[in-house]
Amino acid sequence: MDQKDIKFRCHGVQVYYGDTHAIKDVDVDIEDKTVTAFIGPSGCGKSTFLRCLNRMNDTIASCRVEGDIRLDDEDIYHRDVDPVQLRAKVGMVFQKPNPFPKSIYDNVAYGPKIHGLAKNKAGLDEIVEKSLRRAALWDEVKDRLDTPGTGLSGGQQQRLCIARAVATEPEVLLMDEPCSALDPIATAQVEELIDELKQRFSVVIVTHSMQQAARVSQKTAFFHLGNLVEYDDTNSIFTNPQDPRTESYITGRIG
Amino acid sequence: MTNASLNTGGEAPKRSLRAQDALTKRRNAAERRFKAYGMAAIAVGLFFLAVLAVSIVRSGAPAFTRTVVEVELTVSPADIDAAESQLFKTKAYQDLFVAALDRQLTNNGVEVAFDPKAIERLLGKVGSTMREFYQANPAKVGKPVKFELAAASRVDRYLNGELTRDAIQDSRFMMKTDLDLVDVMVDTGVMKSSFNWTFITGADSGVDNPGGAGIGASVVGSFFMMLVVLVLSLPIGVAASIYLEEFAPQNRFTDLIEVNISNLAAVPSIVFGILGLAVFIQFMHLPQSAPLVGGLVLTLMTLPTIIISTRASLKAVPPSIRDAALGVGASKMQSVFHHVLPLAMPGILTGTIIGLAQALGETAPLLLIGMVGFVARGYPDGVVSGFVDPNSAMPAQIYTWAARADASFYEKAWGGIIVLLAFLLTMNIIAIILRRRFERRW
Ligand SMILES: Nc1ncnc2c1ncn2[C@@H]1O[C@H](COP(=O)(O)OP(=O)(O)OP(=O)(O)O)[C@@H](O)[C@H]1O
Ligand SMILES: [Mg+2]
Numbered sequence: 001m002d003q004k005d006i007k008f009r010c011h012g013v014q015v016y017y018g019d020t021h022a023i024k025d026v027d028v029d030i031e032d033k034t035v036t037a038f039i040g041p042s043g044c045g046k047s048t049f050l051r052c053l054n055r056m057n058d059t060i061a062s063c064r065v066e067g068d069i070r071l072d073d074e075d076i077y078h079r080d081v082d083p084v085q086l087r088a089k090v091g092m093v094f095q096k097p098n099p100f101p102k103s104i105y106d107n108v109a110y111g112p113k114i115h116g117l118a119k120n121k122a123g124l125d126e127i128v129e130k131s132l133r134r135a136a137l138w139d140e141v142k143d144r145l146d147t148p149g150t151g152l153s154g155g156q157q158q159r160l161c162i163a164r165a166v167a168t169e170p171e172v173l174l175m176d177e178p179c180s181a182l183d184p185i186a187t188a189q190v191e192e193l194i195d196e197l198k199q200r201f202s203v204v205i206v207t208h209s210m211q212q213a214a215r216v217s218q219k220t221a222f223f224h225l226g227n228l229v230e231y232d233d234t235n236s237i238f239t240n241p242q243d244p245r246t247e248s249y250i251t252g253r254i255g
Numbered sequence: 256m257t258n259a260s261l262n263t264g265g266e267a268p269k270r271s272l273r274a275q276d277a278l279t280k281r282r283n284a285a286e287r288r289f290k291a292y293g294m295a296a297i298a299v300g301l302f303f304l305a306v307l308a309v310s311i312v313r314s315g316a317p318a319f320t321r322t323v324v325e326v327e328l329t330v331s332p333a334d335i336d337a338a339e340s341q342l343f344k345t346k347a348y349q350d351l352f353v354a355a356l357d358r359q360l361t362n363n364g365v366e367v368a369f370d371p372k373a374i375e376r377l378l379g380k381v382g383s384t385m386r387e388f389y390q391a392n393p394a395k396v397g398k399p400v401k402f403e404l405a406a407a408s409r410v411d412r413y414l415n416g417e418l419t420r421d422a423i424q425d426s427r428f429m430m431k432t433d434l435d436l437v438d439v440m441v442d443t444g445v446m447k448s449s450f451n452w453t454f455i456t457g458a459d460s461g462v463d464n465p466g467g468a469g470i471g472a473s474v475v476g477s478f479f480m481m482l483v484v485l486v487l488s489l490p491i492g493v494a495a496s497i498y499l500e501e502f503a504p505q506n507r508f509t510d511l512i513e514v515n516i517s518n519l520a521a522v523p524s525i526v527f528g529i530l531g532l533a534v535f536i537q538f539m540h541l542p543q544s545a546p547l548v549g550g551l552v553l554t555l556m557t558l559p560t561i562i563i564s565t566r567a568s569l570k571a572v573p574p575s576i577r578d579a580a581l582g583v584g585a586s587k588m589q590s591v592f593h594h595v596l597p598l599a600m601p602g603i604l605t606g607t608i609i610g611l612a613q614a615l616g617e618t619a620p621l622l623l624i625g626m627v628g629f630v631a632r633g634y635p636d637g638v639v640s641g642f643v644d645p646n647s648a649m650p651a652q653i654y655t656w657a658a659r660a661d662a663s664f665y666e667k668a669w670g671g672i673i674v675l676l677a678f679l680l681t682m683n684i685i686a687i688i689l690r691r692r693f694e695r696r697w
Contacts, residue, residue: 059574059581061505088584098575100594110593111583161579168583 004031007172007202008053013067015048015057022048026067026228028221030172035198037213037234038206040223041249046206047095049223050174053204054090055083071172088115091170093178095206097157099149099164104141107149107160108132111168127167134196135163136189154181162190166197173197175205179212191216210250214238222246311672318670321451321466322406322414324378324440328355329399335389345382348389349374352381352402356445363443373433378404405453406446408465408663410437414448417662454670459631459652465663468656470671472631474678476546476646477615479635481682483550483642484557484614489607491554492561499562500569501591520559527556528620536624544625544645552620557610564606568599600693608686612679618650628655649675 008030015023023045030036030053038046048057055076057063069076076086100107108128111117118124128145132138137159141152149160158181165173175194179187194216197203207213213220214234221231222245230237230246241247270276275283330351338347353369360367374381381404389396409429412418414437423431440446457469503509531552535541541548572595580590621627631647647655653671656664 054582056578056581059578084581084584084586087581091584092582094575094578094582096575098573098579100576100579101598110580110585114583114585114589114593164579164583 004034006030007032007071009068009070009073010052011068011070013049013052013065013069015045015052015066016064017048017060018062022226023052024226028228028231030202030204031219032202033198033200034219035194035203035205035217036219036221037217038204038221038223039208039210039213039249040229042208044223045226046223047176050092050176050204050206053172053174054087054092056087056092058083088168089170090172090174091165091168093158093161093165093173093175095176095180097154097161097181099152099157099160101148101150103146104132104149104152104160105145108163108167111164115168117168131163131167132160134166134193135159136186136193137163155183155186158182159186159190162193166193170201172202172204175203177206177208180208187212210238222249224249311669311676314666315669315671315673317411317415317666318454318673319451320411320448321453322411322446323403323449324356324406324446325401325403326352326356326359326445327399327401328352329397330385330389331397335396338386345380345386347382348385349382352385359445360439360443363445365439365443367436367439369436370432373430373436376427376429376433377406377410377437379407403449405466406437408661410446411466412663413437414441454667455674458633459629459647459655462659462661465659465661465667468664468667470649470652470667470674472634473628473647473649473652474674475634475641476549476626476631477648477678479546479641479646480550480553480648481611481615483547484553484611485607487550487554488557488561488610492558492607492610493565493603495558496562496565496569497591497596500566501587501595516559516562520563523619524556524617525619525623527552528623530555531620532623542643542645544627544630544647545643546626546646546648547642548624549621549626549648550642552624553614553617556617556620557614560610560613561603561606564609565599565603568602568606569595571602572598597693601690604686604690604693608683611682615679615682616650616675618654621648621651622654626651628652649678 006029008028010026010028010030013023013026013028014021026049038050040046051057052065052069053071053076057065065077071086071090075081100110102110105128108131109118109124112124112127118127129138129142132141137156140156141160149157152160158178162175162178165175179190182190191212194203194205198218205213205217217234219231220234220237222229222237222241222243224245230241230243232242237246238250241250328351334351338344338351341347349371353371353374356374357367357369384404385402388400388402407429409418409423413420413423413434420431420434423429423434425431437446453467454469456471457467458472459469460467499509499512531548535548535551536543541551576594576598577590580594581587585593625645626647628647628651630645631652635641635644635646649671653668653675656671657668
């Protein structure tokens with residue numbers, strides 16, 4: 001197996017919500033051009049850890065992050081780092097679909113617009129179409145791009161959010177349970193997209209579906225009660241888990 | 256054994272879904288009672304609203320009409336010369352008028368003996384009105400002119416039944432015999448009721464001339480004041496709310512500010528009035544009785560209302576929208592101005608209109624800074640003058656009228672209230688239209 005570059009290097013990460021210790025001393029290295037899956041029972045801190053990677057936790061007043069997280073060997077929690085610039089590089093799809101209450105077109109075009117990615121309207125149209133196609137939504141919405149994004153079904157909204165996230169061409173894409181509201185066909189399409197994205201980017205995906213983790217990811221991290229229990233190649237995790245907790249989780253005995 | 260224990264639950268007699276059990280009945284009854292209370296409350300509210308509307312319209316409507324005497328006459332150049340050569344020139348003009356009126360009544364088959372003084376009592380200084388007219392329009396000399404002269408307010412009140420013949424005491428204002436003339440003029444159609452444009456367009460008059468009083472000047476005063484309030488309180492209030500809600504750190508200091516803003520909203524308006532007097536007039540030497548100062552005082556009063564409602568509507572925007580914007584790399588300010596603020600806009604507009612409506616109806620602080628009714632003696636000439644020249648505002652004007660001794664001002668006060676409500680309604684309608692605009696953008 002060829003050695004890949006490390007995109008995110010996390011060391012001794014602790015996260016507190018007030019007095020709650022939500023992430024306990026996590027070390028993890030996320031590789032470039034790789035899909036990394038975070039699995040674990042509900043409430044174990046997968047979303048919390050994911051939000052550390054693009055500093056979305058900054059928006060929660062009670063949340064405190066400690067430890068060292070480096071993106072391309074730069075400390076993202078350094079005083080000089082502008083989280084806005086970081087988030088342009090590290091895109092995110094949230095657990096709950098949250099389209100803007102604007103048109104479908106504007107939802108996707110918003111990121112490219114504020115980052116100046118398109119020179120003109122035609123360029124923007126192109127980005128919007130490409131992003132919607134990648135998110136497997138284009139055929140469903142191409143005739144009603146000017147209708148509100150909030151009027152779509154739950155699964156469509158989630159794909160719209162995926163399209164919005166990929167439209168800004170991030171280097172890392174964080175996806176928090178992107179397929180929990182999708183039917184098997186759309187799920188397959190999103191998985192295809194993830195597969196395609198990993199040619200160029202690094203993708204981190206939180207999922208409750210073992211099959212999905214096994215299908216799309218190359219690396220898997222298993223979280224339990226705020227601890228990173230095991231982090232290894234997906235193959236090894238699923239075929240030869242080292243920790244008994246991992247084994248019982250993937251075989252469905254805890255969770 | 257498991258079978259037996261499981262079945263105990265199913266032993267209860269099967270009951271039809273169509274028969275309500277006791278609990279359901281109680282819940283439904285509670286719901287019906289609650290609905291009845293609600294409807295009763297609304298009915299009571301509507302009843303009082305209707306009573307209010309009827310009494311306002313009944314009392315205020317007379318302010319919009321006035322009694323006039325319409326006389327057509329032709330004054331020849333010779334008449335003018337003759338009149339101008341006399342010592343009491345206006346008396347000569349009045350004689351011309353009386354002659355014309357007499358002719359008109361005779362044509363209608365009525366003969367009356369005139370007391371020229373009666374004309375003065377009923378119609379005011381007819382002679383000087385005519386003289387001024389011909390001096391201003393020399394071209395009208397020798398041509399038929401229709402004069403429409405407003406009758407004294409006592410005539411109005413006599414005609415609409417408020418004043419009876421028995422109640423009139425002979426005085427220099429009115430004699431019982433004058434009423435005969437009034438009756439004759441009404442019968443012949445010379446005296447009739449017409450729409451009182453003076454009330455809409457005029458300015459306040461002296462205490463002895465209720466007929467000439469109008470609310471127009473103070474409407475303009477209120478308008479300029481609302482302009483000041485809107486231009487200052489909306490941007491300041493919204494900016495302050497956005498800062499407090501989205502950017503400010505949560506600490507003791509911001510908590511203190513928050514508490515203070517809430518308390519300010521409850522401060523009686525007269526306190527703001529005395530503050531305005533001390534700060535704007537005595538310390539900053541801004542002009543007294545000026546709509547600018549009134550607007551500044553009312554801005555202070557309106558700000559807390561706008562800030563509180565704006566913060567509430569910013570809070571109501573789901574945090575997921577902010578996350579979404581930040582997630583695609585928008586800055587905090589972009590997320591606020593592109594996404595949060597448009598969603599909060601309907602709520603902000605509602606708060607603003609409530610604040611403005613309160614400010615529009617506020618009287619007490621205006622009295623303290625000298626915007627009393629009787630300063631509304633004319634229209635400002637120009638925009639700057641509109642802000643800084645002494646003027647009144649509608650509620651202060653209404654208050655001044657209501658406080659005057661002459662009962663004719665009482666109906667002016669009611670009429671003023673109708674105009675005030677119409678102004679308010681216009682403001683609300685504009686706000687509703689704007690809000691629709693914003694809501695349509697999802
Ligand atoms: N905003 C918050 N304030 C306080 N505590 C929080 C907050 N968000 C999460 N937590 C706590 O942190 C812990 C981890 O939550 P997190 O959302 O990361 O779980 P998760 O692994 O993503 O769960 P799920 O699979 O259900 O999404 C939980 O115990 C939760 O109660
Ligand atoms: Mg989660």
